Amino acid sequence: MGLQGKVLAVGSGRIAGVMLTSEGLVRYRDVTLTNAQVLALRATPITLVAAPGSTKVNEFISAMIVASQAAGAWTETVDNMAIRYTNGAGLIVSDAIETTGLFAASIKATRARAAIDPIGMLKNAPLVLHNTGDGEFGGGNAANTMLVRIFYRIHGFASFGAFA
DSSP states (O other): OOOTTOOOOOBTTBOOHHHHHOTTOOEEEEEEEEHHHHHTTTTSOEEEEOOOOTTEEEEEEEEEEEEEOSSSOEEOSSOOEEEEESSTTSOBOBOOBOHHHHHSTTOOEEEEEBOSSOOOOOBTOOEEEEEOSSSOOEEOOTTOEEEEEEEEEEEEOGGGTTTO
16 A cells, blocks of 8 residues: 555644555664674674565665674675675675675674665565675674664565466
């Protein structure tokens, strides 16, 4: 159900529930990773957005990533991150997320853009954050966290029979 042709009226700070659940609207979600989760991102990707349902797809738009390295910086060699469908072997939907600058003391935040030419979209697949390098990140401290704010849309295609 889209909002095309509908009038959106906001009164007393309220928006009708149907407006918040309509497909195609831009949504965002914050996910905070612990130090342990960041150190294990290669083996254990973190789900940022859950699978949307059997006749729907998640469309990745962008993400903001903020590193809070309270008492010890993370280290990496040639390890970057990406946002993918499903797991560490899923289709990549973002540009490479360069971690060298993010893990340096001078840069605390970066963003991930949607890949210019993604291979495709997968039905009922979660969006995950994954370390795409040749090994896990190192260093860190138990007090470190990483915040990921992901922007996405959910699209349904049941009426087209594409995902039946």
